Amino acid sequence: MWPDNRHQAAVLRLLRDGGPRSRAELVDAVGLSRSKLAVEIDRLIDRGLVDTAGPAASRGGRRSSVIRIAAATRFLGIDIGATTLDLAVTDGEMRVLGRVTERTDLRKGPTAVISQALEMVNKLRVETGTPRFTGAGVGIPGPVSFREGMPVSPPFMPGWHRFPVRETLAAELSCPVLVDNDVNIMALGEMHSGIARSFEDFLFVKIGAGIGCGIVAAGEVYRGATGSAGDIGHTSVDPHGPVCVCGNTGCLEAFFGGAALTRDALAAARSGRSPHLADRLRESGAVTPVDVSTAAADGDPFAMSMVRDGARRVGQVLAGLVSFFNPGLIVIGGGVAGIGHALLAEIRSVVYRSSLPLATGDMPIALSEMGDEAGLVGAARMISDHICHDQGTPALRPA
Amino acid sequence: MWPDNRHQAAVLRLLRDGGPRSRAELVDAVGLSRSKLAVEIDRLIDRGLVDTAGPAASRGGRRSSVIRIAAATRFLGIDIGATTLDLAVTDGEMRVLGRVTERTDLRKGPTAVISQALEMVNKLRVETGTPRFTGAGVGIPGPVSFREGMPVSPPFMPGWHRFPVRETLAAELSCPVLVDNDVNIMALGEMHSGIARSFEDFLFVKIGAGIGCGIVAAGEVYRGATGSAGDIGHTSVDPHGPVCVCGNTGCLEAFFGGAALTRDALAAARSGRSPHLADRLRESGAVTPVDVSTAAADGDPFAMSMVRDGARRVGQVLAGLVSFFNPGLIVIGGGVAGIGHALLAEIRSVVYRSSLPLATGDMPIALSEMGDEAGLVGAARMISDHICHDQGTPALRPA
Incomplete structure (x- = not known):
C-alpha cells in the first residue's frame, strides 16, 4: 500500500495538496516523460492509491483522464485532550467527512480511554460509511516518543507512561498509525489548511x-x-x-x-x-x-x-x-x-x-x-505524509 | 562538473566522508546493482570527480579497483575574521594541505580585503601545487544573505553591506563559491571532523x-x-x-x-x-x-x-x-x-x-x-556539500 518510488510519492502529494489533476498537468509537475508517468500512475491505480475522475474517464480515454487520490481513501484523526476525546474521519485531501467529540478523563488510564475512542471510531465508521482506514494519526497532550509511538512520563496521565498507544491502535484498526504530541499535530494542521x-x-x-x-x-x-x-x-x-x-x-x-x-x-x-x-x-x-x-x-x-x-x-x-x-x-x-x-x-x-x-x-x-480542527487535520496529515513518502526517504524512519 | 543524479551524489559523499572504497563496498552502501553502479562510477571518472587508487587499479582490473575522490580535487576555505584573514586549501576529503594567515582590517572595505585574500590564494596555489579549485567556501563575521552570497548590514564592516562577495570571488577564482556567516561554517567544520x-x-x-x-x-x-x-x-x-x-x-x-x-x-x-x-x-x-x-x-x-x-x-x-x-x-x-x-x-x-x-x-x-581550523574545514565542507548534491535536491537551491 506504500508508493514504490519517489515519483509515485510526488504524484500522491501533488494530488493530496492540490486536488485532482489531468495526466498532462502531472507530467509537468513531476518531471517524468508522459510514458514513464503513465506506468507509475497505472501502478498507483492498480494498488488503489489513486483513481480516475471527471468526464474524460467516463469516455474511457485514459490518457486524457483526470487523476485524483482514491475516493475510498480515509484517514482517522484522534486528538486526545486533557478532558475531551475528539475524532474525525477525513478523505485523502484531509477534508473532514465526520467528527465526534466526547468528554473523557485521562486518569482512567490508557485502556479505558482507548476503548472509549474505539467505540467512537465505530460510530464514525457508520456515519461516514468507512469500511477501513488508510491510516490513523493520534495526538497526545504530553511528551511522546515518536519513534516508539508511546507517551513518556506525561504529567497528570497516570498509567500512560510507555503504554504502546501506536501498536495497540494499529492492531485494533488494522492500519498504519503514528502518535505524536498534540502541539506537533496542530502545527501540521495549520500547515495543511490553516x-x-x-x-x-x-x-x-x-x-x-x-x-x-x-x-x-x-x-x-x-x-x-x-x-x-x-x-x-x-x-x-x-x-x-x-x-x-x-x-x-x-x-x-x-x-x-x-x-x-x-x-x-x-x-x-x-x-x-x-x-x-x-x-x-x-x-x-x-x-x-x-x-x-x-x-x-x-x-x-x-x-x-x-x-x-x-x-x-x-x-x-x-x-x-x-x-x-x-x-x-x-x-x-x-x-x-x-x-x-x-x-x-x-x-x-x-x-x-x-x-x-x-x-x-x-x-x-x-x-x-482553525481552532479544534487543527489537531484533527494535522493528525490525518501526519499519517498521510508517512504514507506518501517512498521507502528511500527519511519520513519512513520515524525518529 | 556536478553529479548527474542522487546515486552519483551518494558515491561522492561516501568517498568524501569515509575515504577510498572498493566497488564492492560501494555496491553495498549505495544500493544499486553492480552493473548500474559501474555505469555511474565510469561517468564520475570521465568527468574527473573520482579516480581509481590502490594496487587493483595498477593491474588494470577496473572491476576490483578501489575508488576515491579525485586526487586533483582542491577546495579553498576562506575565513574572514574581524582582524585576520585565514585561508586553507584542502583535498577532497577536507584534509588541510596548506594554510596561510595574515592580519587585516575589514574597515578597509571589501575590495581591499578581497584583493589581499586573492594574493594569499596565489601563495597557497604555489605552495600546494593547485592549478584550479573545485570550489571555495567563505565565512564572514556578520549577517549574510546565503541565497545572494553577500553580507547584509554587518556591524563594524563599512562598505560591505550587500557587496557581491560570492559573485566577485566566483569570477576571480573561476569556480563555484558559497558565502555564509562564520558561525555556520564553524558548525560544519565540527560536524566534518570535530x-x-x-x-x-x-x-x-x-x-x-x-x-x-x-x-x-x-x-x-x-x-x-x-x-x-x-x-x-x-x-x-x-x-x-x-x-x-x-x-x-x-x-x-x-x-x-x-x-x-x-x-x-x-x-x-x-x-x-x-x-x-x-x-x-x-x-x-x-x-x-x-x-x-x-x-x-x-x-x-x-x-x-x-x-x-x-x-x-x-x-x-x-x-x-x-x-x-x-x-x-x-x-x-x-x-x-x-x-x-x-x-x-x-x-x-x-x-x-x-x-x-x-x-x-x-x-x-x-x-x-578544532580551534581556528573549524571555520576553514567547514568552509570547504560547505562548498563540497553543494557540489555533492544532485540537481534534484534542495541544497542546490540556496535559501
Whole structure:
C-alpha cells in the first residue's frame, strides 16, 4: 500500500495538496516523460492509491483522464485532550467527512480511554460509511516518543507512561498509525489548511493548560535529538518567579499556563480585586481561564492586566526564539488564544520590540483560525505524509 | 562538473566522508546493482570527480579497483575574521594541505580585503601545487544573505553591506563559491571532523567578539526563513541590564561579548579590584578578553567572577534553547572559549539545572577542539556539500 518510488510519492502529494489533476498537468509537475508517468500512475491505480475522475474517464480515454487520490481513501484523526476525546474521519485531501467529540478523563488510564475512542471510531465508521482506514494519526497532550509511538512520563496521565498507544491502535484498526504530541499535530494542521499553508519554517505556539511549541523546519516537524523539541513552557522568564510543578522557579507556565491563570483568577476573585471574577466565583463556585478571558473582554481592569502580563512573558520567550530560529510566521493557538486580540497585541509588541529587525522584518504573528480542527487535520496529515513518502526517504524512519 | 543524479551524489559523499572504497563496498552502501553502479562510477571518472587508487587499479582490473575522490580535487576555505584573514586549501576529503594567515582590517572595505585574500590564494596555489579549485567556501563575521552570497548590514564592516562577495570571488577564482556567516561554517567544520562528527542535531556556540550560534538540524545547517537564524547574542538576559549596541537593554552580548569583557576588565583594572588586570594595564596600556582569561586561570578572584557571571548568562540562554531545540550536543567555540573549563563548568551547571531532564539526559556540552581550523574545514565542507548534491535536491537551491 506504500508508493514504490519517489515519483509515485510526488504524484500522491501533488494530488493530496492540490486536488485532482489531468495526466498532462502531472507530467509537468513531476518531471517524468508522459510514458514513464503513465506506468507509475497505472501502478498507483492498480494498488488503489489513486483513481480516475471527471468526464474524460467516463469516455474511457485514459490518457486524457483526470487523476485524483482514491475516493475510498480515509484517514482517522484522534486528538486526545486533557478532558475531551475528539475524532474525525477525513478523505485523502484531509477534508473532514465526520467528527465526534466526547468528554473523557485521562486518569482512567490508557485502556479505558482507548476503548472509549474505539467505540467512537465505530460510530464514525457508520456515519461516514468507512469500511477501513488508510491510516490513523493520534495526538497526545504530553511528551511522546515518536519513534516508539508511546507517551513518556506525561504529567497528570497516570498509567500512560510507555503504554504502546501506536501498536495497540494499529492492531485494533488494522492500519498504519503514528502518535505524536498534540502541539506537533496542530502545527501540521495549520500547515495543511490553516494560516501556515504557504510557510516552510514556522512556529505553532499552543497556550492552554500547558504552553508548548510545534516547530516546522523545511516543511517537516522538527522533533529534536530525543523528541522533546518545542518544550517552551519551562523556559525561565524570571529567576525570582513562582515555583513551577517541574521544580524550577519562574517558568513561563508557572505564570501563564491554565493552572497559573486559575490560581491568579481565584485570588483576584476572593480579594475582590476583580469584581467580574468575584461575581463569577459566587455564581458558579469556581473560576476558569475562560472566565478571565470573558472578564478581560468585558473590560475588567484586573483581568486585562492578567492577560497583558502573561502575554508579555510569552512575548519575552518568543523574542529569543525568533532571533534563534528566524521563523517565517508564528501562529498562536490553544484555549487561551480565545482571549484574542488583547493577547496578540501584547505578544506582538514585545516580539517586534525585542527581536532583531532582520528576523522580524516580514514575520507575521497571527491567531490560529482553525481552532479544534487543527489537531484533527494535522493528525490525518501526519499519517498521510508517512504514507506518501517512498521507502528511500527519511519520513519512513520515524525518529 | 556536478553529479548527474542522487546515486552519483551518494558515491561522492561516501568517498568524501569515509575515504577510498572498493566497488564492492560501494555496491553495498549505495544500493544499486553492480552493473548500474559501474555505469555511474565510469561517468564520475570521465568527468574527473573520482579516480581509481590502490594496487587493483595498477593491474588494470577496473572491476576490483578501489575508488576515491579525485586526487586533483582542491577546495579553498576562506575565513574572514574581524582582524585576520585565514585561508586553507584542502583535498577532497577536507584534509588541510596548506594554510596561510595574515592580519587585516575589514574597515578597509571589501575590495581591499578581497584583493589581499586573492594574493594569499596565489601563495597557497604555489605552495600546494593547485592549478584550479573545485570550489571555495567563505565565512564572514556578520549577517549574510546565503541565497545572494553577500553580507547584509554587518556591524563594524563599512562598505560591505550587500557587496557581491560570492559573485566577485566566483569570477576571480573561476569556480563555484558559497558565502555564509562564520558561525555556520564553524558548525560544519565540527560536524566534518570535530567533536560533532556523529551528530545530526547540534548547536555550535561561538563566544568571541560577538556571540552567535550555528544550528545543525538533520545534518544540515538551518538558516531560518530569512537567513538570520542563530543570532542569540541579542537575547535579553536581564531587562535591567546595560544598553547594547543594538539599542535594546540587557542583551547577552552586552554582558559577555568581547566589547563587554574589555569594558569590565578596564574598569576592574582601574579600580584595582583586579590586581592582575591592573598590572596588565600598567604594562601594556590596555586589557583584552585574553587578559581576563589569563587572570582567571591564574586565580585572580575578580576575573574568575567575570567568567562565572558571563558563563551563567550564556547558560541561561542555552537552557531555554535546549528545551526548545532539543539538540544532541552543544559545542562551545570562539576566542572566549579559550577560558576553558571554568567557563564550561558554569555553563554546564546552569543548563543541566534549568533544562528539562528529557532534553538534557544524554546531551554533552563540550569545548571545540578544532580551534581556528573549524571555520576553514567547514568552509570547504560547505562548498563540497553543494557540489555533492544532485540537481534534484534542495541544497542546490540556496535559501
